Amino acid sequence: MLVTGKDILVPARAGKYGVGAFNTNNMEITQAIIHTAEKLRSPVIVQMSEGAIKYGGQDLANIVKDLATRATVPVALHLDHGSSYESCLKAIKMGFTSVMIDASHHPFEENVAETRRVVEAAHIMGISVEAELGRLGGIEEHIVVDEKDAFLTDPEEAVQFIEQTGTDYLAIAIGTSHGAYKGKGRPYIDQARIARIGELTTIPLVAHGSSGVPAEITRRFREAGGEIGDAVGIADDDLREACQHGIAKVNVDTDLRLASTVGIREVLKNTPKEFDPRKIFGLAREVMSQIVEHKMGVLGSVGKA
Ligand SMILES: O=C(COP(=O)(O)O)NO
Ligand SMILES: [Ca+2]
Ligand code: NA
Numbered sequence: 001m002l003v004t005g006k007d008i009l010v011p012a013r014a015g016k017y018g019v020g021a022f023n024t025n026n027m028e029i030t031q032a033i034i035h036t037a038e039k040l041r042s043p044v045i046v047q048m049s050e051g052a053i054k055y056g057g058q059d060l061a062n063i064v065k066d067l068a069t070r071a072t073v074p075v076a077l078h079l080d081h082g083s084s085y086e087s088c089l090k091a092i093k094m095g096f097t098s099v100m101i102d103a104s105h106h107p108f109e110e111n112v113a114e115t116r117r118v119v120e121a122a123h124i125m126g127i128s129v130e131a132e133l134g135r136l137g138g139i140e141e142h143i144v145v146d147e148k149d150a151f152l153t154d155p156e157e158a159v160q161f162i163e164q165t166g167t168d169y170l171a172i173a174i175g176t177s178h179g180a181y182k183g184k185g186r187p188y189i190d191q192a193r194i195a196r197i198g199e200l201t202t203i204p205l206v207a208h209g210s211s212g213v214p215a216e217i218t219r220r221f222r223e224a225g226g227e228i229g230d231a232v233g234i235a236d237d238d239l240r241e242a243c244q245h246g247i248a249k250v251n252v253d254t255d256l257r258l259a260s261t262v263g264i265r266e267v268l269k270n271t272p273k274e275f276d277p278r279k280i281f282g283l284a285r286e287v288m289s290q291i292v293e294h295k296m297g298v299l300g301s302v303g304k305a
């Protein structure tokens with residue numbers, strides 16, 4: 001059933017488990033996410049970035065909404081990295097049940113003001129809101145944040161921010177970053193910082209940049225002709241621990257991008273005579289489903305629906 005992000009995340013925070021928020025850009029990705037959630041009896045969030053909305057528009061939103069509505073587990077449709085009040089309202093008009101207003105690259109006061117505007121409008125329409133405080137490294141949809149400008153979330157500031165905005169959940173910067181190259185070795189996740197913020201707050205916390213970039217996937221990616229450097233993601237153990245301290249929404253996009261590309265490349269490489277799109281996209285769907293299944297196991301959301 002189609003529900004709001006809050007319906008899914010408040011129980012997750014209380015139950016100390018994480019719920020995957022997986023980005024989609026087409027039907028097969030959406031099916032891999034939702035069918036796997038049903039198979040594992042797991043709640044799930046399907047999210048679309050502004051780039052995905054540009055690419056698939058209402059067509060894609062309708063695919064997600066239809067699958068979510070018919071799903072036998074709770075599913076929310078979430079706007080990822082909404083860059084403005086207008087963008088959030090447009091998404092709500094498209095049928096999104098959760099929106100992120102990402103104003104974390106602005107000074108605190110401006111972030112508060114922008115977030116408040118979205119919260120007021122969204123709550124009138126019964127839609128829940130994610131905001132962000134702190135700045136991840138890596139490349140967000142519309143902002144390139146280099147390391148020196150990344151800053152981790154201050155726990156006391158987070159309390160102020162939540163009080164002043166009324167946001168339903170909060171994305172925090174705690175060492176993760178977007179993309180396939182999250183650090184030189186194992187990225188450092190500031191568990192003490194998460195725990196501190198978790199102690200001081202009660203709303204669900206959000207970890208962006210949480211793809212694991214599994215070695216098996218990068219090996220297959222190269223084997224099938226892909227080119228990727230020494231990619232590294234967030235360790236499963238770090239995600240498990242983060243969910244014990246208040247992280248309830250865990251964003252995953254890169255892993256599905258890599259998995260779908262592995263599937264497509266393997267079909268094209270191994271069966272060069274193949275040109276049936278169901279075979280070409282079918283394996284991608286299968287590889288993505290395996291990634292979604294692994295992640296739900298790591299986060300502890302299996303059987304929670
Ligand atoms: O935070 C993310 C995705 O992060 P990854 O690049 O680690 O999948 N989307 O908002
Ligand atoms: Ca941001
Ligand atoms: Na988001």
Ligand SMILES: [Zn+2]
Pocket residue numbers: 081140178208209251
């Ligand atoms: Zn993100």
